[in-house]
Amino acid sequence: MDRNIEILKRVEVFSKTLAQNGIDAAIIMQNSDVYYYSGTMPSGMLVISNDNTHFFAIRKGFDRAKEETPLKNLVAVKGISALANLFSDFGIRSNRIGIEMDVLPVDMYFRIKKTFNNAEIVDISHLIRSQRAIKSEYEISLMRESARILDCTMEDAKEIIKPELTEIYISATLEYRARKRGHQGRCRMRGFNGEMLMGHVHSGFRSAYPSGFLKPTTGYGIYPSFPDGASFYKIEKNTPIIVDFLGNYEGYHTDETRVFVVGKLDNEYKKAYDFCMEVMNYLEENAKEGVSTLSIYNHCIKMAKEAGYEENFMGARDNQVPFVGHGIGLEVDEYPFIAKGLDFELKEGMTFAFEPKVAFYGKGAVGVENTYVVRKNSVESLTRYPREIIEL
C-alpha cells in the first residue's frame, strides 16, 4: 500500500477507536506517535477527532512537515493554548479529550487542563499502542530490511572479534558500520527513563552485572552515568561474548542477540545456551495468531524452573527482568509484552523480539534473540543469522 494512503488509513482507524471509546478527540504529541499518524516529526500537536477530522498544530518544522505528510490542515502555532480556538474552528468537540498519559510530562497535562478547563482528560496510550502493535505489510517490509541490515552486524562481529580487544572497540566498530548502512543512530524507548544504545557488547561477569535499565543482560558500561553496554574491559577467552544489537531502518527497529566465543565454552554455558534454544524452539512451535502471551511467558518460566535456572533466567540476582519478549517497531518497548502478569492475544502482523537468556552472577551470560512477525499459523523470524554459538 502507498505510504500516504496507509497513514490516512491509520488516522481513520484511530478516529473510529476514539468514537468507540466515547472520546471526542485525541491530542497526540509524542515523537513516535506523531510520526506514526503523520509520517513526519515536527514539534507540534496532532489532533484527531472521533469523526475523522484532524488538524496538525505545528510549532517548528512546518515546511518539512508539509513536504512529508499526507495530512491536511497544517496550522502554524506557538503553543498548546492555541488548541482551544482550533478545536472550535474545526468543529471538534472537547468534552472528553485523550492524551498520551504514559509519556506526556505532568506539566504538559496541567497546561492542557488549563486550555480545556471543562474537559475530562483521559488516557489514550493503550489505544494508540494497541493499534501500533499490529503492523501492516508495508511496515513489515521496513522491519524486514531493518533485520537484514542487522544480520550484517552479526557478520561484522564475527569478522571483528579478536582476542585482547576491548568491548568498546568492538561495539564502536559495529555501531560505525551500522551507521554507514543507514542506522538512524538513536533507538527509541517509550518507557520512562528507558534509554538504549545502538547495541550491547559485553563479556564475562559484566554480562551478568546489575543495572537499573530494564534489560536481562545490560553490561557494565563505560561510566556509572550510563550503566549499559560495552566497557573498556577486554574480552576474555573461553568466555561468552554477547552481541545484542538493534537494527533500524526508516525508524523501525529489530533486535537480535548472538553469543560469540574466542576459544571454547565450558559445559555450564553450553548447557545454558541449549536451554535458551529450547525455549526459542518452544516459541517457534507454539506462537501464532490467537495464542496468549501470558501462557507463553508462564511456560518459559516453568521450563526455566525445571532446568534449574529459576535464579538465572532473564538475568541474574536483582537484574532479572519479568519478561522474555517485547513488541518492537518504531519503539523498542511496544505491545505485545511476553511478560509476567500481562496478557495479550497474539494477532497477525504483531512483531516482537524474543530473547531467552541465562545469566550467572559474577561469571557471565548466554542467550539468543530474534525478531518475529506473527502469522496465522506460525511466527516468522525476520532476523536470520545462524543460531549456533559462534566460535572464533
Next chain:
Amino acid sequence: MDRNIEILKRVEVFSKTLAQNGIDAAIIMQNSDVYYYSGTMPSGMLVISNDNTHFFAIRKGFDRAKEETPLKNLVAVKGISALANLFSDFGIRSNRIGIEMDVLPVDMYFRIKKTFNNAEIVDISHLIRSQRAIKSEYEISLMRESARILDCTMEDAKEIIKPELTEIYISATLEYRARKRGHQGRCRMRGFNGEMLMGHVHSGFRSAYPSGFLKPTTGYGIYPSFPDGASFYKIEKNTPIIVDFLGNYEGYHTDETRVFVVGKLDNEYKKAYDFCMEVMNYLEENAKEGVSTLSIYNHCIKMAKEAGYEENFMGARDNQVPFVGHGIGLEVDEYPFIAKGLDFELKEGMTFAFEPKVAFYGKGAVGVENTYVVRKNSVESLTRYPREIIEL
C-alpha cells in the same frame, strides 16, 4: 573534593532548599536527577526530606547502586506503592511532596497521588535544575576533560573531511572515534521529545533545512523518522560544512561547532561567519557573574537586526530558535538558557554552550559554538579548537 562527599553535600543542600520552600520531601525519579544526587542510576525513587533524611527505594540494579553511591538507606522495593510505608518508617512527613513535573509522565503522577492521597503534590523541577546549574570544581574538571576530548573530534574532522564524502560517512567516523575515547554514546536531553545524536555533520541547504527539533541547524537526517543530523548526501565544494558535536565524559556533555570547507567560501558566508565571531566576542567580553542572560540575548538579537540577519539568526525561516545559548552538564538543555523571555543571573560555576549561527534557507549555514564556565569576572571557554573557518 571527594566525589562521595560532594554527593552527600548535594543532598544536604537540596534538603535545605526543600525546607525553605515548605516542602516536606522530594521523590526524585528521573535518570539524570537520580544520578546527580546519588552517583548511581538504578531504577528507583530517591526520597530526600527537608531535614536531610533520605532513603533510596530501588526496583532494579540494587547491588550496583550499593557499590556506586555514598547514600545510606537503600531499600529494595517493587514499586511506588511501597513509598507510603517507607515515608513513615523513616519519619518523613508527606503533607507536601515534590516531584519532577517537567519530566515525570502523567500516569506516574496519578500513581504517586494515589499512594499519598492526602498530600499536596508540587513541582520541584525548578529547584533541582537551579541547583544543578551551578557546577562544582569537580564537575568542571569532568567537563574540562569532556571538552578536551571533544576538541579531538574537531581535529578528526579536519583529517577526515574530503571531497565527495557523504555526510553520514563523516559523522559515523567521528562518532566511532569519539566512542573509542569513551563517549557514553547517548546524549541526554531533558525537554519532552528532546532527542540528540552524538553530533551533527551537514552541509549546504541541509544545514538550513527545517526540523521539529529545537536546534538552530538540524540537518536533513537519514529518514523522516529522525529529522536530525547527517544524511546520505555528499558534501559540496565551496559550501560550509557544519560539524556540531557533543563531548561526553562521565556523563558530562560539552558542545562545540566549527565550520569546515573544501575550497573557499564566498563572501556571503564569510561575512555571516565574521558576524557570528562578533557575537561570540561580545559574549566573551561581557559575560561574567551577575550578568543577566536576557540582556545578553536581547543584545545578540539587536546585533543580528543591525547586521541584517533578523531572518537568518539562529536558524532560517520556521527553523529559527529563540535562544543563543543553553546550560549544559549531565543534560544538554540545562539552566541557564540565554533565550527569549527567560532571565537568569549568571553565577560562578554555571556552564553553558553559546552558539551564534546564521542560516540561509535553501543554501546553507555557518556558526560557531563553545562551552563556557562562568567565573567572577569573565567566562572561560572549555572547548579550545581554533576558531577560524577550517579550509581544506
